Amino acid sequence: MPAEPAGESYARAAMDESSAPTAAELGISDVEYERILRDVRQRQGVEVPPAGPASPRRRSRRWPIVLLALVVAVALLVRLGGAGPGDQEPTYAFMDTFEGEPIAYSSCRLVQVAVYPAGGPPDAEQLVREAVARMRTATGLDVVVSGVFGGHAPNWNFEAAPIHPDDPISVSWQDGDAIAELTDHTAGLGGSRIIESPNGTPYRVAGTIALSRDYYSLLTERGDHSEALAVLVHEFGHVFGLDHADSSRELMNADNTGLTTLGPGDLEGLRLLGRGPCV
Secondary structure (H helix, E strand, C coil): CCCCCHHHHHHHHHHCHHHCCCHHHHCCCHHHHHHHHHHHHHHCCCCCCCCCCCCCEECCCCCCEECCCCCCCCCCCEEECCCCHHHCCCCEEECCEECCEECCECCCCCEEEEEECCCCCCCHHHHHHHHHHHHHHHHCCCEEEEEECCCCCCCCCCCCCCCCCCCCEEEEEECCCCCCCCCCCEEEEEEEEEEECCCCCEEEEEEEEEEEHHHHHHHHHHCCHHHHHHHHHHHHHHHHCECCECCCCCCCECCCCCCCCCCHHHHHHHHHHCCCCCC
């Protein structure tokens, strides 16, 4: 029999929500499902409570390829993997490419992560360890937490500074007084330096993640561990080379859509980033 138009199935769901299909059964996100229900209820004259305040966005910082000095520039965005009908296909984008391949961390080096918990939530170290475990699984890279440290993280404010290829990815909590871009609408920033190997192959090193102290304080009050972890995983995605994805089904979407786990495009992009050259 012919498939029922999507709009009709959504309308039936709104009229009889107790027996309605789930968002997964309809092939849409929970956020999109709720938006559709709210829209239908409004058209039917059902009172809908006002939406709460918007959640902060997750953002990235980028650096171009350098030899000695590092300067800020616009990174090349290459879209790989397209959205199919209904936005169901995995969607991902790389921040930088070289000769058609994504610029990634070396596939044969240990990737260390250093935690600087000052100003962060009580479970800062545990959050980072959970995020690192997800990155290790998704990329196949040897990513480990090297330790927890006091004071400022190296390159904590994303200013150009001397680096070494073996420098760890640093994770710290900052505020708008320290980093102007950490506004009320930005939950975190993340990115990596790009340097060249002796044979001219570019690769990522010395990543930096800065998370909003204010937002994480709010998440701690709410007891929202899932969102706290999701923001951190999103920023790790930028560190390893993923750019924002257009699809709302991906955690790497620029806006906070309520997702707390990596989407199919996120996983495919990270898998490819884990297959970078050995340098």
